[in-house]
Each structure stands twice: as C-alpha cells, then as structure tokens.
Amino acid sequence: MTARRPLTLATLGKSPRGHDPRIPYSPHYDDLYHSDAGAWSQSRHVFLAGNDLPARWQGRTRFVILETGFGLGNNFLATWQAWRQDPQRCEQLVFISIEKHPLSAQQLRDVHARSAHAPDEPMPDWEVARTELAARLVAQWPVLTPGWHTIDFEVAERTPGGAAGQVRLMLGLGDVHDLIPSLMAQVDSFYLDGFSPAKNPDMWDARWLGRLDRLAAPGAMAATWSVARPMRDTLTKAGFVIERRQGHGSKRDMVSARFEPRHVAAPPAGGLWAEPDAAHRTVAVVGAGLAGCAAAWALTRQGWQVHLIDAQAEPATLASGNPGGMFHAILHGEDGVHARAYRAAALRTAQVAGAWMAQGLVPGQATGLMRLDELPDGEAQALLQSLGLPDSFVHWQPVAQAAHTVGCHTPSGGWQFDQGGWLSPPHYARAFLQSAQTTGRLHWHPGRRVSGLHRAESGWALRSEGQAEPWLQGMGSVVLANAHALGALVATLPSDQAGFALPGGKVRGQITHLPPDACVARLHQPVAGQGYALSLPDGSLLCGATSQHQDDDPSVRDADHRHNLQQAARLGAWQGDAQHAALDGLSGRTQWRATTPDRLPLVGALPWSWERLQALPARARLDQPRMVPRERNAHGGLFVLGGLGSRGITWAALAGDLLAHWVTGSPCPVEADLRDALDPARWVVRQVKQGRHTAAGT
Secondary structure (H helix, E strand, O other): OHHHOOOOOOOOEOOOOOOOOOOOEEOOOOEEOOOOOOHHHHHHHHHHHHHOOOHHHOOOOEEEEEEOOOOOOHHHHHHHHHHHHOOOOOOEEEEEEEEOOOOOHHHHHHHHHOOOOOOOOOOHHHHHHHHHHHHHHHHOOOOOOOEEEEEEEEEEEEOOOOOEEEEEEEEEEOOHHHHHHHOOOOEEEEEOOOOOOOOOHHHHOHHHHOOHHHOEEEEEEEEEOOOOHHHHHHHHHOOEEEEEEEOOOOOOEEEEEEEOOOOOOOOOOOOOOOOOOHHHOEEEEEOOOHHHHHHHHHHHHOOOEEEEEOOOOOOOOOHHHOOOEEEOOOOOOOOOHHHHHHHHHHHHHHHHHHHHHHOOOOOEEOOOEEEEOOOOHHHHHHHHHHHOOOOOOEEEEOHHHHHHHHOOOOOOOEEEEOOOEEEOHHHHHHHHHHHHHOOOOEEEEOOOOEEEEEEEOOEEEEEEOOOOOOOEEEEOEEEEOOHHHHHHHHOOOOHHHOEOOOOOEEEEEEEEEEOOOOOEOOOOOOEEOOOEEEEOOOOOEEEEOOOEEOOOOOOOOHHHHHHHHHHHHHHOOEOOOOOOOOOOOOEEEEEEEEEOOOOOOEEEEOEEOHHHHHOOOOOOOOOOHHHOOEOEEOOEEEEEEEOOHHHHHHHHHHHHHHHHHHHHOOOOOOOHHHHHHHOOOHHHHHHHHOOOOOOOOO
C-alpha cells in the first residue's frame, strides 16, 4: 500500500535552459512546474474551460474534481477562485488531488510569494486572489504523511457571490498507482496534469489511466494539455470521447474528453452508491455521544437534514462525558491497517478539534502527547527509519528528553506525537453540534429513548419507549450511534429487514480526578503508556482508566482509584503510595465503552442478518465486505457508527466523515482497504472464511 512507501519531498531548482527563474523547476524530472505562458491562465484555459467549467457545476449540490498532479497547487487555487466568483456555484466543491513529491509548507509559501503568472499577463485581480488563497492553503497544509488528507475551506462562510458554500481539498500523498485504486469517489471532472510523458512516464501510465472509468460519474469530462497518442488511446478505451481543442500558450492542441461509456456496472451492495434524491436526504441519528454528534456534524455539512435523538436531556452525558481524554496515533513496524487508520483518525482530530480549541470552544491542547515505551533507543530509531514517517508527525525521545517534554520524571523514553493532545469530550461534542446548527439542518430531540425501528413505504420509522406507533417517520436513512445499545435496536427490525448481529463488548472504565497538590505533577502535555495522565487547566490531574469486562457496577470504587493512582505514579505524574494513600478529596467517574473484538470502529451500512444471507443463492459472494448485501436501497438505508472503545476522541471526526460518505455518496476520506477494515460487513466475511454457512446450497 501507499502508506508503506515513505514520501520523498519535492526539490526545487533553477532551470539549466534559461527559463524564467520565477517558474519553479524540478531537477528530479528536469521539467518546469507549469507553462511559461502563465500558471493560472493555463489552469483556466486547459482545466477549467477544458471541462466546461464553471457551467457544469452550476446548480449542483456537490461537484467532484480529480487532479493527478497537485504540484504547486495552482489548478486548485484557480478552481477555488472561479468557484468563489460564480454566484451560481455548486454548494460543495470537492477537489481531489494526488502528489507523489509534495512541497513542504515553507516551499509552498516561498513559491507563492513570487509571481504566479508571466510578466506580461495582465491579471492583477487574480494575483491578489492567488496570494490570499495560497496563504489559506499554506496555513492548513497537512503533516506530510502518506495517504489521504482532508482540508476544508469556506466552511460556514459567506463568499463574494453571497451564498454559503464549502470547498474541500482531498490531498492524496503518494504514488498515483497506489492512490487511484484506493480511491472511492464519483468524479465529475478530471484534471490530467503532471510533468510531461517524456519526463515522467509513470504519471501517464495506461495501467491506472485506463481505470478512470471506475471513478467517472455520468457525464464526466477530462482535460489535459497533453495530446500524446498513447494517452488518447487509453482514455478512448476507458469510455471517453476525445476532442481536440486549441492549446494554451505555445501548444497548438489540448484534449477535452467526455465520458460516454457503452455500459456502466451497478455498484456492489457495500460500494459507493449515488446520493439519494433531495426528498430523501433526511436522516435520523440515534445517540448523541461523540459518535452521534460527529455523524450529525458531517451529515449536515453534506446538505442533509439531521434529526439527532438521545434519551438524555443533554448530549455527551454518558461515556463521552469525562472532563478530559486523549487523542493520538499508534505505530507498528508493518504500518498495517490499524496503524494507518489510527494515524488518519488522529490527524483529522488534530485538524478539526485544533481549530475549535483556537476559537476557545473546546478546552484542551493539540500540541503533543508522549506515549512511553521501554524499547531501547536504537531499536526505536530503527523502527522510525523503516517507517519513513516525518519527524513533524512522530519522533523518539530518550528518557531525559521525554521527561523534560512531559514535565515529570518518566520511567522511560517514548514516542512524541506532535499532533496528539487532550480535550474535553463534552465540549467537543457540543462543538460538533454548534457547527451543525449553523447550517440550519440540525433538529435536536432530547429525552427520547428509541425502542424500535422499521422501514415503511414512506421511509424509516422510529418508535419511542412506551409508544406503539412511530413518533418519527419518513426518514430516508437511519444511523445507529447508540454505543452498546446498538444491538438491541437492530434486534427490533422485522424479519424481512433483519440486520446482522454485530460482535461487541461493554467495558467498564473508571477515571480518577486529583486536586492540585504537592504530589501532583503539572504536566506540559499528556503522557500515556499502560494508563494515562493529563493536567487540566486548573492544575488538577486526570488519570485512568480501568478496563473491566462483564462489570455493571456503576459506583466509583476505591480499588479502582488505587489502580489509577498506581498507573499515574508509574508514569511519573503523581508522587505517592497508591496502596496506602488517603483517597479523601479524590473524585471519579464510571461509564461503559462500546468495543469491538478487533479494536476498530463499526462504520457503514448494516449487513443483512445471517438468516437472510443464508437464503441467498449459492453463487452469492460474501468473501469481500463490499459484496455483502445491506439494508439499503436507492432512497437510503440503515447505517451504524459505533465501537469507538476508549479512543472515541481520536475516532469521532474521521468516523463522522466516513459515515457521511456511506450515507451521501461523497468521496471516501480514507483508502478503500481502510474503509473495508471499518465496514461492519467485515464480520460477515470473517465468519465465511471461518467456514460458516454462506448461502443456500453451500
């Protein structure tokens, strides 16, 4: 996978052939980054006009563009500016771009500090716009780790045309041969860009270029400055009709192509489905913990009406109600699914929550977390070298340095995650809802305990406890985000709509809150490793947490306090004897986490029950998650978001984004194999592979 290939950053130099020194040059590819006739004029002529934009995005809810070489970002910036200037623009512009050799934030800043167009290009208005938008891009430039990064602009803003809108950049860092197969999206326009085929043939390889039909939406177009015959032939075989148009600058011709396939295969049951029509873009989200609040946030941002329902009077009062909690990535030598998924989740949390922290909406800090490890220094450095992850994401600190960073006497060195940190879960949940409320699409239903649901002709209907008739009807979709109560609701479905009994646990956890005193260290940042400790703004210490299966005791227990104190002492955050310390003045909290056997969340459409799957014909394929039948149709479906376990803070934002992809048909924010790893249908596939009955006659 791409994520296992370390990134190589771009190098910039001066062209040996006397080109304008203001045009960036790549020594690696011996080529200029853009035409000497002007970067933005090339973007407008080749890629915007070549895709019949902005006309084709006008009146659309969402319009998706895929670019094959981000480079300096000029095509993105020019497209963003064209969107801003168009009063009839789409509500959401999603710009997906792939870059094998990204620039650092400083390189990007330096490049855009120089003129982006030729000296004789009379475009001062575009120059002003370029400077403004480039500065916003640099300000949100991600940590350069492999995989997909989501960056949102124009959120809840009023733009020059007067209408609210949203621009989303999905930046894929890595090789196009890895990222194109990993992408799940319906693309309306393709920007085929990159260094010339003669300099960088891999960028124009038929092995991936010929697979664009998998991504092309009905009526999609593609444009490129290249007219190379192999490229045109490949596009033709992929179902595109080629048209030559007048080229840009010194180039006589360019290509504009329209997708007109002879046949389009229906998506699999667990694949990417088209967004339902406007009448069915309503969804009921059951559960208002972090999972449900994140789902509501992500869905309202996609333009959907969301009914958020919870049995409690306020959001985030149960497992999401702790005063503080951590978020961070994990490391593994193979950099497999778990490590990559947690990395994507932690980075998304730092981005989303970090912005709200800066606004004062969420108490916390996103400037670092130390995870202690007894690994020898040499082995730790060797692991980092093999993974090739940037120091700005994670680096190893020996014991003395770790102690200085954390602010206490740590027993070992550790992994410093610079985008890790802590936050207040209730405030985080409320920030999700506050953002959702600004869209005008959130409908809050507190004090409602949903006791059953079913799909009727008019849509999904939900019943409340003690009521025989539904109180909420006509929902296009339903999202179950009610933690360990999820299974009980699934069990209320009628037999012809029955869902799969997903595996899950209910794990008791108790935290301990220590007031400020001489024994409590004032930590500079959270520290973790078989327990955790973090300093709250008032100087008190939060530590924990226990992990107890099959334990329904709601009381705060002294024995669990002592367990947490022992962990805090081992981490260096508390100086005392846990077994004999007086517990007066301590407070605590007990709640239950919803867990899964593989410690990965459940995000996606609910599979059919085992009984319904067994009734399928023998030829039915159940060996891949995307092939497993779901409780969904063209109008919507039944989805789940749960099993976040003890990492709810880390998972919430990314899980919300991924859930919105499932419900609305928006581009998937993670690689396809990570989507599969979080898909509830993975448990069907595992049972099949373990030799359980799969279908009738097998």
